[in-house]
Amino acid sequence: MGGVKKKDCCVVKPAEETWTGSVPLSELDQSGAIIHVSTIHFYQTPSSDLIPTTLKQSLARVLVPFYPLAGRLSRIHGPHHRLQLNCNAHGVNFIEAESEFTLDHFLGTHHHHDQSPSPSADQYTQLKPTVDYTLPIEERPIMIAQLTRFACGGITLCSSFSHAVIGGQSIGVFLTEWARFARGEVCVKTEPFHDRSVLGVRNPSSSRAPHFDHAEEFSQLPALAEGTKKKKSSNKAMTLRISKEQMETLKAAANEGRDTSTRAYTRYEALTGHIWKCACKARKLKTEQATGLEVYVDVRNRLEPPLPSGYFGNSSIGVLAVCNAGEIMVKPLEYAASRVRGAIDKGSRSEYVWSYIDHLKSEKDLSKLQDVSVYGNPNMSVSSWTRIPLYGIDFGWGKEVYTGPGSQRVDGDTVILSSCTGDGSLLVSLCLEALYMASFQNHFYNDIP
Structure with missing residues (x-):
């Protein structure tokens, strides 16, 4: 170029x-x-x-x-x-x-x-x-x-x-x-x-923790159903802005019909559920097609004992939510938000994280896992950067006017960012196959109640 x-x-x-x-x-x-x-x-x-x-x-x-x-x-x-x-x-x-x-x-x-x-x-x-x-x-x-x-x-x-x-x-x-x-x-x-x-070292008292079948989790990633026409397509990245008002509307929609004895759905849960819905619709998935959504949970403060402050390394795990595309598309937003929450709650349990690390330790070759991509139709991955200290980075010539991911090339890779405008809006930066982009954008704005 x-x-x-x-x-x-x-x-x-x-x-x-x-x-x-x-x-x-x-x-x-x-x-x-x-x-x-x-x-x-x-x-x-x-x-x-x-x-x-x-x-x-x-x-x-x-x-x-x-x-x-x-x-x-x-x-x-x-x-x-x-x-x-x-x-x-x-x-x-x-x-x-x-x-x-x-x-x-x-x-x-x-x-x-x-x-x-x-x-x-x-x-x-x-x-x-x-x-x-x-x-x-x-x-x-x-x-x-x-x-x-x-x-x-x-x-x-x-x-x-x-x-x-x-x-x-x-x-x-x-x-x-x-x-x-x-x-x-x-x-x-x-x-x-x-x-x-x-x-690498967990508290010995937690070794009696419940057993999780991580091998099954890693292998249950949905594949696109046979006979689904998949045109050769290149991936395209796009960033969409969602205003504070639109976000409040979405959050209210996710909380409609919620059992009031449970805590209200967060911005992240509502927006991620909305993104998942829009992707299923844009990709025109069949009702019975299984779709997976991976969310990332930062475990540094959720582990027992917690990681030391300033821990300099990877501290997030990816947790998968899987269900039928028909349910995500047809049911109210509350359903998708509840599936997002389920994955976050699972990844927030100290015993689950230690069990996940133990499973990784037992794998002879981790490079096998590195190739199991969670991305690609019919799956999505949504990570939030809103709490990462990436904003207001001033080297002596003022704060940035924009910050974001430097590259997105993988189908389904989505990042939620804070906007630098200071008006409470959020940015959704995502990569999809080019032929689904216009439809995704259309649903993204038009499906906000």
Whole structure:
């Protein structure tokens, strides 16, 4: 794609000597795909020649407490195919690029409160650092950052992190600390906790916990029914805005008919149920077709004992809700919301999480699980970034005008974001097969009561 020229790439290493050695990754680190996940921040800033230097110097300093990001992964040879993190200070790649476009080219509709689609991850491809997966895993950087300057003086900072090393919560904490260091702070606000073995040892008294059949859960992902016509289609990303008023209406609709002795459905449960309904309708699923929805539960405060504050690693598990598409499409929103809640409640139980980790430990080869994709028709996955500290990241030139996922390429991958407009609206960033997009958008707005 034209428009963006990469000018410079350097390696940023920790500013001081850091601990060196190898750390085995936890089971939760290795049960997902071994890919990089990205966040992108757009800034409407008067461009200054000092910006690259400020970012690189503060990155070198923040990598001292967050030294695992400057390391490399490697495979442990043995009967169990596992990964370890080598803390070797090999450094982070930092790319500088320039674009002939202005910020408005990417964010044109973003400042307006209408229903026109906001920019989507498809448009950001060239603003995102590329990871060379042909390199052996030992040579791939765990983190790569790309700073792109626009013709108008605005900038974006897109940071990609190996998902095997950290998840969303830890990414937010790291970016917040990096920004604080760029503004001149000299020590971290939240000390990162690097001992991943705490996710391997559970309280012995809980070993009599109920048994969960995780092997069955992992294998019960619905497949598209035989005979369903599936045109060859490319996936497309799109971001839709839902206003505070529309969200309140949806939440009220989900709570209509609810047994009042139970707690009210949350924004997340109502919106996720709505997204699931709209996807089933847009894909024109048959009534008897089974459909799966995966939700992610951050377990750091739900475990007994809870994970230490500042735990720097993956701390979320994916839990599946499965039912017939007909029920999701025809029944009131309360039904879909109740299925979402059921999955969250299951994943929030300490004994379930420990049992899930034990199951992963018993798997000889976790890479088998990494290929079991929860995505693709007839399934969806919805994660919420609204509580992750990714907003208001100020490196010294003001807060971002937009932040979101740097890439979405997998059918069914959905992220709920807070909007940077401060008007209480939310953004739903999703990837679907292109032929279902218009229908999804139509249902998304028209099915709000």
